[in-house]
Amino acid sequence: MNYETIILELMTRVQALEQKVKILEEKNKKYDDVIEMIKNNKDFEEQDEEIKITRSIARQQxxxxxxxxxxxxxxxxxxxxxxxxxxxxxxxxxxxxxxxxxxxxxxxxxxxxxxxxxxxxxxxxxxxxxxxxxxxxxxxxxxxxxxxxxxxxxxxxxxxxxxxxxxxxxxxxxxxxxxxxxxxxxxxxxxxxxxxxxxxxxxx
The missing domain is CATH 3.40.1350 (Trna Endonuclease; Chain: A, domain 1)
Known part of the structure; x- marks a missing residue:
């Protein structure tokens, strides 16, 4: 069994999880005002769309x-x-x-x-x-x-x-x-x- 390969893959997965945690933390900041916005459906939809289009904007540039x-x-x-x-x-x-x-x-x-x-x-x-x-x-x-x-x-x-x-x-x-x-x-x-x-x- 190649323990070095297993350890390397585990480290990669941990780093990927850390990155995902940071992404979730940033998204949570954007949702700080969601409770207030939920009464205004239009505003809520605009906030959700802002999160979704990031990759699209990057490709467009x-x-x-x-x-x-x-x-x-x-x-x-x-x-x-x-x-x-x-x-x-x-x-x-x-x-x-x-x-x-x-x-x-x-x-x-x-x-x-x-x-x-x-x-x-x-x-x-x-x-x-x-x-x-x-x-x-x-x-x-x-x-x-x-x-x-x-x-x-x-x-x-x-x-x-x-x-x-x-x-x-x-x-x-x-x-x-x-x-x-x-x-x-x-x-x-x-x-x-x-x-x-x-x-x-x-x-x-």
């Missing part, structure tokens, strides 16, 4: 950023059929009509600096119809983005451990201006941090 930087790309949300979260379509030039598919991952930091947990399924890394992966961490109303091409991420996880559910864990942080990923040992990801030029590599 990514889509807006891409659209503003690359006018020759049409950007839209993905769907289950495409197994993608973001779809890019070239709208002019010799590559007109070509499409690129990406996955989007979101986490909210509850620390004093941007830090967020993400999971990537092995099946998504095996899906070669995907072209890129974007990890976003929100912290104090700001977004911090880490961008990888599909091939880059496949190479990156070769130094990671896959859990019993066939998933890889990522812990992205920005500390003192330094972008790192620190789930399986600290690794410098500065080249992936806000690397919007990645799309120029994809669309040649």
């Amino acid at each position: 990514v889509m807006n950023k891409i659209a503003n930087l690359y006018k020759y790309l049409d950007v839209k949300k993905g769907n289950r059929a495409t197994r993608a979260d973001i779809i890019l379509t070239v709208n002019n030039g010799e590559n007109k009509g070509e499409q690129f598919f990406g996955k989007f991952y979101y986490s909210k930091s509850h620390l004093e600096y941007p830090a967020g947990w993400h999971t990537v399924k092995a099946v998504d890394l095996e899906n070669d119809n995907l072209d890129f992966h974007i990890f976003t961490v929100s912290h104090e109303d700001k977004f911090y983005n880490f961008l990888f091409t599909h091939e880059e991420l496949k190479q990156y996880v070769q130094q990671k451990k896959m859990d019993s559910s066939d998933q890889y864990y990522f812990y992205f942080q920005v500390v003192n201006g330094k972008a790192i990923e620190n789930r399986d040992g600290e690794r410098n990801v500065q080249s992936n941090f806000e690397n919007w030029k990645m799309f120029e590599q994809l669309i040649k």
Whole structure:
């Protein structure tokens, strides 16, 4: 029996639970006035909607950023059929009509600096119809983005451990201006941090 692996997985689960506790604590703060609001159903619904749309807002800021930087790309949300979260379509030039598919991952930091947990399924890394992966961490109303091409991420996880559910864990942080990923040992990801030029590599 590999006790080191078991201990590592237990530590990961404890860290994940701690993160969930922090999330619940923050949500409880938002519900402090729910008793007063329940008499006004409209206000209650608005509060609930505010909590639900956080990931949607994070993905939209990514889509807006891409659209503003690359006018020759049409950007839209993905769907289950495409197994993608973001779809890019070239709208002019010799590559007109070509499409690129990406996955989007979101986490909210509850620390004093941007830090967020993400999971990537092995099946998504095996899906070669995907072209890129974007990890976003929100912290104090700001977004911090880490961008990888599909091939880059496949190479990156070769130094990671896959859990019993066939998933890889990522812990992205920005500390003192330094972008790192620190789930399986600290690794410098500065080249992936806000690397919007990645799309120029994809669309040649």
